[in-house]
Amino acid sequence: MSRPAPRPGLRDIDYYMVGIAKLPGFDRVFKLSSNESPLGASPRALEAAGKVLENMHRYPEVDMERLQEALAVRFGLEPGRIAFGAGSDDLLARLVQTYAGPGDEVIHSAHAYMQFPIYAATAGAHPVAAPDDDFRHSVDGILGCVTDRTKVVIVANPDNPSGTHLSGAEVRRLRDKLPAGVLLIVDAAYEEYAAANDYESGTALVAERDDVVVTRTFSKVFGLAGLRVGWCYAPPEVIDLLNRTGPSFPVNLVAKAAGLAALADRAHMEAVLAHNAKWLRRFSDALRDMGLVVYPSQTNFVLVRFPGSDGTSALAADRALQSQGIIARRFAVPDFEDKLRFTMGLDDEMEAAIAALGQFMSGNRG
Ligand SMILES: Cc1ncc(COP(=O)(O)O)c(C=O)c1O
Known part of the structure; x- marks a missing residue:
């Protein structure tokens, strides 16, 4: 008997590898692998989440107006132009699916967020990896890939895993040079961390x-x-299409309440940003002093290149870190074999990571 067949191409899609969270033998690990906030959620968000739990047997209210309003006020936007999803991943997937399908092309930078080609292929479209400039988006590289089949261009700004960014002027140049009718998606998951003047x-x-x-x-x-x-x-x-085609309740009850409270807690956000800026600078400086290449980051993580000779490979470093309970992010794909990505963690986690990397580098240099 023949089994129901999925749409062509879906079985060929590679899994997205999420960061590991546990290590055998360690009760507490230092998880620097998933770009989460080390200071956790605002206490106000925790409280708000707790309060709505008694309503968990109810569907969340459909109208998202309060959250729309709060975002609009906070970021100076028009509330009617805001739509929601179960994480921005959900929206990215739905946007690509809405604007691209079989026979179409979706362009992303070669070393950008690794979900982009997955979303394109899931929509039945062809993902096109544009050449970049040493792990930073190249506007010309992207423009060089445009054909009459291009429907969507998707750019993470700042980017993950590199942490690098495109200036506002470069994003505008990209948009201006793209043909009319191509949708430009800017994935700004790390925008709040971006401090570069441009x-x-x-x-x-x-x-x-x-x-x-x-x-x-x-x-x-x-x-x-x-x-x-x-x-x-x-x-x-676009908002209208997302609202027509999405699930009835894209955001759950708890997320909605916690989101509203988190937005209102400016002090918590400022504390997170200050902590991040401190460690981004200290960690990057310390690793550069060890002779490692640290990509300039506008996010809450850094991508680090290891020399790879005399035992100082990224794989060996990853093993050395894990033996001390520290989890960095390794991407087992060819162009990332010499690299690890580190999320900025708590003070003791960052100090431990610097010490472990220092030991590793000096131990292997003899
Ligand atoms: C560049 C980028 N975009 C989107 C996401 C998805 O974030 P979320 O679905 O949690 O909003 C991530 C998560 O790490 C990311 O790094």
């Missing part, structure tokens, strides 16, 4: 044009990764 929120472009969408999330600086709530800022037609 970084510009993509939301300004959304206000000016009808062919740009920006996705954002409560998972990173707001510390709600486990609740899964993301949002996007988009032209009215």
Whole structure:
């Protein structure tokens, strides 16, 4: 008997590898692998989440107006241009699926967020990996890949795993040079961390044009990764399509309440940003002093390149770190074999990581 057949190509999609969270023999691990917030969620978000639990037998209210309003006030946006998803991953997948299908092409940078080609292939479209510039998006590299089949271009800004960013001027140049009719998706999951003077929120472009969408999330600086709530800022037609085609209740009851409270707690967010800026600088400086290459980051993590000779490979470093209970992120794909990514953690976690890497580098240099 023949089994029901999925759409062609779906079985060929590679799994997205999430970061590991446990190590045998360690009760407490130092998890620097998933770009989560080390300071956790705001106490106000925890309290708000607790309060709505008694209603968990009810569907969440359909209207998301309070959260829309709160985001609009916080970031100076129009509430009607905001839609929600179960994490920004959910929105990214739905956006790609809405604008690209079989026979279409979706362009992403070669070393960008590794979910992008998965979303394209899931939609039945062809993912096209554009050449980048030493792990940083290249506008010309992307433009060089455009064909008449291109439907979507998707750029994470700042990017993951590299942590690098494109200036506002470069994003605008990309949009201006893309053909009309191509949707530009700017995935700004790490936007709140971006401190570079030339970084510009993509939301300004959304206000000016009808062919740009920006996705954002409560998972990173707001510390709600486990609740899964993301949002996007988009032209009215895109919002309408997302609302027509999405699930009835994209955001759960607890996520909605916690999101609202997290947004209101500015002090918590400022503390998270200050902690991150401190460790981004200290950790990057310490690793550079050890002779490691640290990619410039506008996020809450850094990508680090290991020399690879005399035993100082990324794999060996990863093993040495894990033997001390420290989990970095290794991507077992060819261009990342000499690299590890480290999320900024708590003070003791970062101190331990610097000490362990120092030992590893000096031990292997003899
Ligand atoms: C670049 C980028 N985009 C999107 C996401 C998805 O975030 P979430 O679905 O938690 O909003 C992540 C998560 O790590 C990410 O790194």
